[in-house]
Amino acid sequence: MNIQNLNCLIDLHLHLDGSLPLHTVKELAEQQGITLQMTDGELKKKLSVPAGCRDLNEYLTKFEFPLTLMQTPEALEKCMHDLLTELEGQGVQYCEGRFAPQLHTQKGMSQNEVIEAVKAGLYSVAGVKPESIHAGIILCCMRGSDNGQQNKITVEEAARHLGSGVCAVDLAGAEALYPTEQYADLFAYAKQLRIPVTIHAGEAAGTESIRAAVAMGAARIGHGIRAAYDAETMELLKENHITLELCPTSNLNTKVVDSIGQYPIRQLMDAGVAVTINTDNMTVSDTCIQHEYQLLADTFAFGDTQIKEFLYHAAEASFTTEDIKQLLKARITYTF
Numbered sequence: 001m002n003i004q005n006l007n008c009l010i011d012l013h014l015h016l017d018g019s020l021p022l023h024t025v026k027e028l029a030e031q032q033g034i035t036l037q038m039t040d041g042e043l044k045k046k047l048s049v050p051a052g053c054r055d056l057n058e059y060l061t062k063f064e065f066p067l068t069l070m071q072t073p074e075a076l077e078k079c080m081h082d083l084l085t086e087l088e089g090q091g092v093q094y095c096e097g098r099f100a101p102q103l104h105t106q107k108g109m110s111q112n113e114v115i116e117a118v119k120a121g122l123y124s125v126a127g128v129k130p131e132s133i134h135a136g137i138i139l140c141c142m143r144g145s146d147n148g149q150q151n152k153i154t155v156e157e158a159a160r161h162l163g164s165g166v167c168a169v170d171l172a173g174a175e176a177l178y179p180t181e182q183y184a185d186l187f188a189y190a191k192q193l194r195i196p197v198t199i200h201a202g203e204a205a206g207t208e209s210i211r212a213a214v215a216m217g218a219a220r221i222g223h224g225i226r227a228a229y230d231a232e233t234m235e236l237l238k239e240n241h242i243t244l245e246l247c248p249t250s251n252l253n254t255k256v257v258d259s260i261g262q263y264p265i266r267q268l269m270d271a272g273v274a275v276t277i278n279t280d281n282m283t284v285s286d287t288c289i290q291h292e293y294q295l296l297a298d299t300f301a302f303g304d305t306q307i308k309e310f311l312y313h314a315a316e317a318s319f320t321t322e323d324i325k326q327l328l329k330a331r332i333t334y335t336f
Contacts (some may be wrong), residue, residue, distance in 0.1 A: 003293045003307070007091040008331040009116050011278050011289050012313035013222055015140075015172075016099040016118070017066050018281025022047070023182075024082040028069040032225035038188070043047060047266055048286045055251040056254040062284045070108040073117035080121025080217045088125070088133045090288055094328050095319060098138035102150035111150075111157050119165040122261060125320075134324050138198065141186060143173030151186055159193040167319035168196040170222065170286035171213075177206040178229060181212040196319045198245065202226040207233040208288055219240040220245055220317055225256055227273065228264030234271040243317035244273060247280035248295055260299050269306075276314040308336045 022044060027240035029036050036043060047066065050061055070076055080097065087095055099118065101111035109117075118137060124306050126135040139158045141151040157170045171183055180201050190197055203223035207230045213221055214236055224244040227233040237244070248263055257263050268275050275294050279285065293310075296302055315328040 003290050003297065005091070006290070006293075006307075006335060007093065008311060008328070008335045009090065009092045009289050009293075010276070010311055010318065010328065011087070011092055012220070012257065012276055012314055012318060013160075013278035014095055015063075015099050015206075015223045015281050016083060016097045017063050017070060017103070018211060018277070018284040019081055019083055019097075020047075020066050020283055021082050021086050022283070024079060025066065025069065028075050028078065030068060031075040032072075032075070034069075036128070044286070047283050049284055053253045054160055054255065056176070059250075059254050059284065061180075062281075064164065066283075067103055070104055070120040071109070074122075076104060076114060076117035077121040077124070080118045081124045082121075083123065084125040084133055084135055087289075090290060092133055092289060093331055094315070094320070094324070095136045096136045096138050096167060096319060098140050098172070100140040100161050100172060104141060104149060111153050112160070115157055115161055115166065119161070124164055134327075136319055137161075137165050138168045138170050138319070139166060140170045140172040141183065143171065143175065143183070148186075151183075153190070155186065155190045155193065155195065158195050159191070160207065161200060162195055168198055170197075171199045172222070173200075174204070175200060175209060179205065180209045181211070182217070184212070184216055187216040187218075197202055198222055198319075202207055202233075203251070203320035204254065211236065214240055214242060218242065218320075223247060223251065223256075225251055225264065228271075231271070234268065234273050237274075238272045241274070243313055244275045245278050246266065246275050247278050247285075248292055249285045250280035254286055260295060263299070264299060265272065265296065275310065277310050304336055308332060 045290040068206050090238050106115040197218045198220040199218040200222035201213040202210040206226050210227050220243045222245045279287050311332045
């Protein structure tokens with residue numbers, strides 16, 4: 001199977017602010033009267049991590065500049081529209097784009113206005129035609145020391161927009177600095193409001209973060225790669241039918257592993273853990289979903305059987321309707 005020709009790909013872990021197409025950044029800057037004074041190569045360097053990226057904290061600094069451009073309704077609508085259009089061209093049939101509404105309120109927008117703008121971009125592309133990409137929005141709460149009220153608003157907005165563009169809530173940010181268990185009350189509130197949950201865990205912190213996320217009601221774990229080093233944690237994930245959103249290139253960037261050959265995906269698969277393949281941040285990591293699959297196929301000799309399995313896991317774990325899940329699975333089956 002030629003991965004470049006697949007039209008049934010799924011990306012469940014994709015940050016909007018870390019995945020802006022280069023042309024979108026240039027157009028937003030021009031529209032907002034910002035003179036970049038740099039070549040495309042220099043701009044790409046500004047937006048993407050270098051090979052020598054030290055850790056997740058350095059990785060997260062690459063979000064600072066794009067966020068300055070994403071502070072108006074028009075900009076947010078354009079960002080989601082352009083990203084989904086690009087994904088369609090890459091053979092993606094379904095994606096869940098995530099962002100933190102509280103990070104886009106610097107010029108006076110409310111979180112609700114932020115969400116409405118992104119939804120406008122989503123609905124301008126997703127589901128427009130029978131063959132169009134399908135998509136959902138995951139709202140990220142942020143790890144931090146003084147944003148408890150903003151996180152509470154994010155959860156409440158997720159409940160308000162659930163089933164109307166928004167499909168889940170997440171916890172993102174500096175995992176090593178702000179332990180997952182500190183947000184137990186927040187996600188108990190999300191559970192009370194019956195919002196599906198995914199949580200970044202086991203990326204910059206260890207298996208204790210994954211276990212906390214499971215206890216907090218996560219149906220999926222963002223990254224979760226460190227589960228591979230602990231049999232009990234893998235068994236916990238398997239028993240609770242929790243799917244991992246693996247992001248190989250991103251994990252290489254943040255030094256979760258030193259080389260792709262050390263990526264412990266086979267250990268997870270052998271333990272019966274459901275894994276999916278995702279990009280995390282297309283621009284920050286200079287990647288795309290086809291590259292992620294090709295990287296793993298080349299490194300671990302994965303063929304059609306494994307690729308189909310990853311895609312089925314993604315379809316089943318998606319935060320969407322049963323009808324769309326069946327549509328995704330049907331296209332996977334037809335393709336293979």
